[in-house]
Amino acid sequence: MAGLDDVFGDLFSSVDAVALFSPSGSYYERFTDLEDEDDDFELLVVGTGNDVGADTFVELPLEFDNISDRIRFGLEGALDQDIIDDGDMLACATSVFSDDIDTVSRVRADADSRTGIYDLFARSRADPEVVKSVLELAIELGQKGQKGKPVGALFVVGDAGKVMNKSRPLSYNPFEKSHVHVGDPIVDVMLKEFSRLDGAFVISDAGKIVSAYRYLEPSAEGVDIPKGLGARHMAGGAITRDTNAIAIVLSESDGLVRAFKAGEIILEVDPEAY
Numbered sequence: 066m067a068g069l070d071d072v073f074g075d076l077f078s079s080v081d082a083v084a085l086f087s088p089s090g091s092y093y094e095r096f097t098d099l100e101d102e103d104d105d106f107e108l109l110v111v112g113t114g115n116d117v118g119a120d121t122f123v124e125l126p127l128e129f130d131n132i133s134d135r136i137r138f139g140l141e142g143a144l145d146q147d148i149i150d151d152g153d154m155l156a157c158a159t160s161v162f163s164d165d166i167d168t169v170s171r172v173r174a175d176a177d178s179r180t181g182i183y184d185l186f187a188r189s190r191a192d193p194e195v196v197k198s199v200l201e202l203a204i205e206l207g208q209k210g211q212k213g214k215p216v217g218a219l220f221v222v223g224d225a226g227k228v229m230n231k232s233r234p235l236s237y238n239p240f241e242k243s244h245v246h247v248g249d250p251i252v253d254v255m256l257k258e259f260s261r262l263d264g265a266f267v268i269s270d271a272g273k274i275v276s277a278y279r280y281l282e283p284s285a286e287g288v289d290i291p292k293g294l295g296a297r298h299m300a301g302g303a304i305t306r307d308t309n310a311i312a313i314v315l316s317e318s319d320g321l322v323r324a325f326k327a328g329e330i331i332l333e334v335d336p337e338a339y
């Protein structure tokens with residue numbers, strides 16, 4: 066049949082895999098039916114949860130509002146789990162304007178252009194759930210601020226022993242003898258209280274809050290951070306090059322949350338978009 070199908074059909078012609086981002090159950094089933102008939106594409110589901118019980122699933126740590134971040138994460142996860150191969154062509158179906166899938170992107174999986182976003186969660190020393198919780202905390206703090214005023218915060222996650230060795234206390238450590246973990250309900254309250262004070266939070270691989278008020282002293286040589294940002298981001302970036310920690314930084318000045326790994330910015334999210 067000639068017409069729009071001919072043109073738009075190019076988007077999904079001869080793809081190696083179809084990635085469905087958070088599909089509804091019935092949408093997913095339409096694809097599994099197709100797959101049974103004509104088994105020449107790989108079918109995978111990407112989402113924050115495997116609600117449809119897909120056999121092949123890549124877990125998103127959060128619903129990326131930015132579509133290219135969302136797709137990039139899915140692709141990196143699929144490559145990492147050997148669901149797809151470098152060079153495979155994918156049709157990625159996701160929702161942009163509504164809750165239903167309304168958009169298809171034709172994307173080639175390119176192992177060379179990995180951003181490391183998947184690594185940030187799946188291959189950090191810290192537990193992915195811990196990374197996710199801290200990221201959510203930073204986003205929430207960015208949305209709410211402190212009594213309506215913007216706040217900044219710096220969380221260093223994982224490799225805590227080494228991070229402690231490369232930092233010094235700015236004040237007494239309120240977490241000294243406590244066993245508080247990110248994700249505990251009390252953490253929200255405590256962090257809001259402490260975030261208006263200086264320094265970094267140090268969090269262990271397992272999510273224990275090891276310290277607040279740490280002044281980081283990594284060597285900052287050769288760490289590049291965006292213009293307009295200062296010491297907090299520099300210290301956050303640099304500590305991730307000096308140790309195997311990652312850093313999640315909420316900027317007081319531009320309100321964005323950024324994640325650093327190995328001295329590089331890996332993720333930049335606007336809390337207001339969540």
Ligand SMILES: Nc1ncnc2c1ncn2[C@@H]1O[C@H](COP(=O)(O)OP(=O)(O)OP(=O)(O)O)[C@@H](O)[C@H]1O
Pocket residue numbers: 216217218219262263264265279280281282293294295296297298299300315316317318319
């Ligand atoms: N080396 C460091 N370790 C821990 N915290 C730091 C360090 N340097 C700065 N900070 C914290 O960051 C705060 C803001 O510093 P600065 O304005 O230079 O950072 P920034 O990168 O511009 O961040 P923002 O965008 O939030 O302003 C400081 O008040 C301090 O609490």
Ligand SMILES: [Mn+2]
Pocket residue numbers: 294295296318
């Ligand atoms: Mn600043």
